[in-house]
Amino acid sequence: MSKEITSRSTDYSQWYNDLVIKGELADYSAVRGCMVIKPYGFALWENMRDVLDKMFKDTGHVNAYFPLFVPKSLFEAEEKNAEGFAKECAIVTHYRLQADPDRPGKLMVDPTAKLEEELVVRPTSEAIIWSTYKNWIQSYRDLPILVNQWANVVRWEMRTRLFLRTAEFLWQEGHTAHATRQEALDETVKMLHVYADFVENYMAVPVIKGIKTPQERFAGAEDTYCIEALMQDGKALQAGTSHFLGQNFAKAFEVKFSDRDNKLDYVWATSWGVSTRLIGALVMAHSDDDGLVLPPRIAPLQVVIVPIYKGDEQKAAIDACVQTLVQSLKSMGIRVKYDDNDNARPGWKFAEYEMKGVPLRLAIGARDLENKVVELARRDTREKSTVPLEGLAVRIQQLLEEIQQQLFSKALAYRNEHITPVDTWDQFVSMLDTKGGFMAAHWDGTSETEEAIKEKTKATIRCIPLDNKQEAGHCILTGKPSAQRVLFARAY
């Protein structure tokens, strides 16, 4: 039919696009590199956002909102940060349009409405936020500041991909200010763990927690911590980052505080973020050639019920039975939909909800009603079974939990199988090409070698895992001594 999906083996990229478009997560838009997030995709984002937001609040953070625009002079204050983002900034230079005298009915930029100072559309908000924190902080009593903002940002990427890299995307960015280096470091690591907790336990995507090399570090950070996930095509995806910013932004924006001994010092900072890119990770981690597979804890719909009937009489009997079931499911907090739309037949609905990744599907017909059973189908395993109506709601609740665990276990097994220790250059190259995934390899610790490896293989160091095992060895490229293995992969 018109909704066929390209298989992963035929064309992985096209498969991904098909899922996003045909699964109705998002659409292309009239704006280069920008997508429309459709209601189903946005419902998914809302679920993710709500869980994360609660986690942030449970760890003492509060939400605020800062402007979309950053005056250029503020933006350039922290030089490394500005330099890192300069190539992908959208700039507002004018504030008015006027009728175009040469083209009736058309508009042109009013050349007299040029801004004194250009405004940068935020690619990240450190600058505007730290220029504000300057006014909020005078004493150690004003610290810490633990603020998060849910916002959109713009990065003018050369090549975009739905969810994975769009010119505009939604995210949250935490920006915290602390009195001591240690406190800021603790916060950086704490939020990394929050992210890992969320991605693993709600999205069912296993991640490796680690530190970026200087080469891959956030512009303006002293250290960048990250969580790295593995996709089904063997490429890695950076799923979230948490940055220890040191005193860089405090110095750039002159944010000082008096400590207990009345000595002035610069404030210590962190920032951390995850974005709608996580949806891309989710899609690529679990889905199959029949469509999306969504983990129950964040699936917009957890259960769909499809009636099968001949005539109004049967329909009415099924309605009555389903109504009770729906009520008990809803009372347990389960997101359920009874799809009794008469325009689509059962087979069509089955295919549709499989495409959309609904974890559980119930089919109930007159035959089932007589036997007091329903047909229960799992999206993840495609298993179908006939189960009694008696105690169904509880069983569904358990099953959703089981599916959640199963998805994680499966993804974890795949991920673990794809961390390959390699000891020679030939092995490194051939495993990258044939198997993919992470290569655990020795590296001499220099940016030059890292760059050379990237140039030769397109593989980058995804991270140095936290609590990494120390082990003497030799760099796979240069043969120089190395104290530990780091994780290389080709990445999105």
Add this chain to the structure above:
RNA sequence: CGGGAGGUAGUUCAGCCCGGUAGAAUACCUGGUUUGGGACCAGGGGGUCGCAGGUUCGAAUCCUGUCCUCCCGACCA
């Protein structure tokens, strides 16, 4: 930004080479029969052919420009 492909009905596409007033499937609307894996019959509506210029008696078709998308590459906290 470089290379390749593409934009025609809501959607997927044919028509373009060789200019002559726009087509299929599907979706949609109406009525009926249906309903346990993407139903069937009958009738019906829907497109200034991405946009802007140009050539021509005449442009979906030829030419120029421009916008948007996809794939590969470069770039990318």
